Amino acid sequence: MKKIIVNGIIVTAADTYKADVLIENGKISAIGHQLSREDAEVVDANGCYIFPGAIDPHTHLDMPFGGTVTKDDFETGTMAAAFGGTTTIIDFCLTNKGESLQNSIQTWHDKSKEKAVIDYSFHLMIGEINEAVLNELPQVIEEGITSFKVFMAYKNVFQADDGTLYRTLIEAKKLGALVMVHAENGDVIDYLTKQALEEGKTEPIYHALTRPPEVEGEATGRACQLTALADSQLYVVHVSCAEAVEKIAEARNKGLDVWGETCPQYLVLDRSYLEKPNFEGAKYVWSPPLREKWHQEVLWNALKNGQLQTLGSDQCSFDFKGQKELGRGDFTKIPNGGPIIEDRVSVLFSEGVKKGRISLNQFVEITSTRIAKLFGLFPQKGTVAVGSDADLVIFDPTAERVISAATHHMAVDYNAFEGMRVTGEPVSVLCRGEFVVRDKRFVGKPGYGTYLKRKKYGEDTLKQQETISIQ
Numbered sequence: 001m002k003k004i005i006v007n008g009i010i011v012t013a014a015d016t017y018k019a020d021v022l023i024e025n026g027k028i029s030a031i032g033h034q035l036s037r038e039d040a041e042v043v044d045a046n047g048c049y050i051f052p053g054a055i056d057p058h059t060h061l062d063m064p065f066g067g068t069v070t071k072d073d074f075e076t077g078t079m080a081a082a083f084g085g086t087t088t089i090i091d092f093c094l095t096n097k098g099e100s101l102q103n104s105i106q107t108w109h110d111k112s113k114e115k116a117v118i119d120y121s122f123h124l125m126i127g128e129i130n131e132a133v134l135n136e137l138p139q140v141i142e143e144g145i146t147s148f149k150v151f152m153a154y155k156n157v158f159q160a161d162d163g164t165l166y167r168t169l170i171e172a173k174k175l176g177a178l179v180m181v182h183a184e185n186g187d188v189i190d191y192l193t194k195q196a197l198e199e200g201k202t203e204p205i206y207h208a209l210t211r212p213p214e215v216e217g218e219a220t221g222r223a224c225q226l227t228a229l230a231d232s233q234l235y236v237v238h239v240s241c242a243e244a245v246e247k248i249a250e251a252r253n254k255g256l257d258v259w260g261e262t263c264p265q266y267l268v269l270d271r272s273y274l275e276k277p278n279f280e281g282a283k284y285v286w287s288p289p290l291r292e293k294w295h296q297e298v299l300w301n302a303l304k305n306g307q308l309q310t311l312g313s314d315q316c317s318f319d320f321k322g323q324k325e326l327g328r329g330d331f332t333k334i335p336n337g338g339p340i341i342e343d344r345v346s347v348l349f350s351e352g353v354k355k356g357r358i359s360l361n362q363f364v365e366i367t368s369t370r371i372a373k374l375f376g377l378f379p380q381k382g383t384v385a386v387g388s389d390a391d392l393v394i395f396d397p398t399a400e401r402v403i404s405a406a407t408h409h410m411a412v413d414y415n416a417f418e419g420m421r422v423t424g425e426p427v428s429v430l431c432r433g434e435f436v437v438r439d440k441r442f443v444g445k446p447g448y449g450t451y452l453k454r455k456k457y458g459e460d461t462l463k464q465q466e467t468i469s470i471q
């Protein structure tokens with residue numbers, strides 16, 4: 001059935017204007033004034049913005065870690081994402097050394113199909129490069145997985161050596177993929193951690209103190225240099241500190257194809273949260289760790305001036321009870337990660353746009369458009385345009401709410417932003433023209449979300465869109 005959204009203010013990465021949006025067959029078929037409402041359901045967006053659905057480029061749903069599994073799976077995780085205005089996620093498919101990449105990808109398909117309520121895609125972890133992996137990569141690209149993730153940290157678990165990172169950069173350049181790095185020096189962290197434990201330093205705060213900003217800055221700089229050497233392309237995930245921003249800015253100033261993502265937790269929370277009493281600091285244990293407060297201003301400025309370009313959630317949720325608690329008496333056993341997927345967009349709007357740190361159009365660029373462009377989804381996703389998927393967020397910029405685990409939709413038993421007052425909230429969210437959230441109530445269904453094959457990195461050619469005339 002046709003829908004027409006009337007009276008809203010459309011916001012894209014470039015423009016802000018009042019117009020009606022006509023939706024047919026899941027796509028935007030017209031944008032304009034006095035469009036025909038014949039046979040169309042009329043949706044009134046008076047007083048609201050219409051944003052392109054946000055894209056979360058960084059999620060870990062149903063992921064094993066540290067002897068346990070993240071609390072949110074593709075059903076609860078994507079439902080919570082939708083409430084927050086996100087209509088597409090790109091999740092990290094983990095691989096195991098010696099195992100075929102196809103097996104890992106199939107595992108991720110099994111986890112997600114019949115569950116996701118919004119659209120989704122995968123990045124693929126590369127832990128080693130050998131003949132078998134090289135043989136499989138072209139097929140991986142063929143299946144629309146055009147970004148590879150390399151961990152420079154988590155020694156003896158996910159960590160790849162520099163040779164693997166370098167080879168991955170070379171292959172990515174050949175095949176048309178974007179290499180993503182978790183940039184922390186895992187070897188140094190391993191040493192500092194063992195030292196801390198030997199000295200009896202076991203509290204959550206030592207998670208942060210054994211992964212200082214220098215190890216992130218060093219790894220970021222190293223990844224940038226290897227990218228230059230390979231003449232390839234790099235996306236640094238979850239940038240948390242000034243030291244890393246500096247290295248990304250330096251690389252970009254040299255003309256390197258290097259991009260940086262940060263996350264809302266680094267913009268509004270700081271290291272002191274890890275010192276909360278009664279082991280509650282464990283709720284804020286993730287990697288890289290929260291930093292001293294002064295780093296926040298550096299990150300905000302980097303988003304504003306384009307040194308960092310995107311916002312991911314790094315959603316990786318574990319209950320406090322029974323999961324985070326595994327690390328009582330030994331901070332290295334605290335599962336790393338936090339529940340962020342639902343509030344990513346709200347926090348950026350409230351703290352960024354409302355407080356004048358970034359513009360409304362930058363907000364759309366950072367949460368949606370740039371992500372779609374970097375990860376081969378544009379213009380199907382990431383904008384409000386004729387021919388694009390009708391992934392739309394009807395957003396009330398004046399609504400106020402207090403973030404709380406008591407009202408959130410994630411399956412996890414705490415919220416990292418508990419008690420934070422935010423302005424601006426999604427009212428209704430559509431994915432391919434169907435409501436997933438309507439008037440703040442869930443109306444979607446598990447299995448509606450489809451797997452997205454993504455284009456190669458840098459493949460800008462617009463796919464032939466359906467020809468639709470603007471009335």
Ligand SMILES: [Zn+2]
Nearest residue numbers: 058060314316
């Ligand atoms: Zn992550």
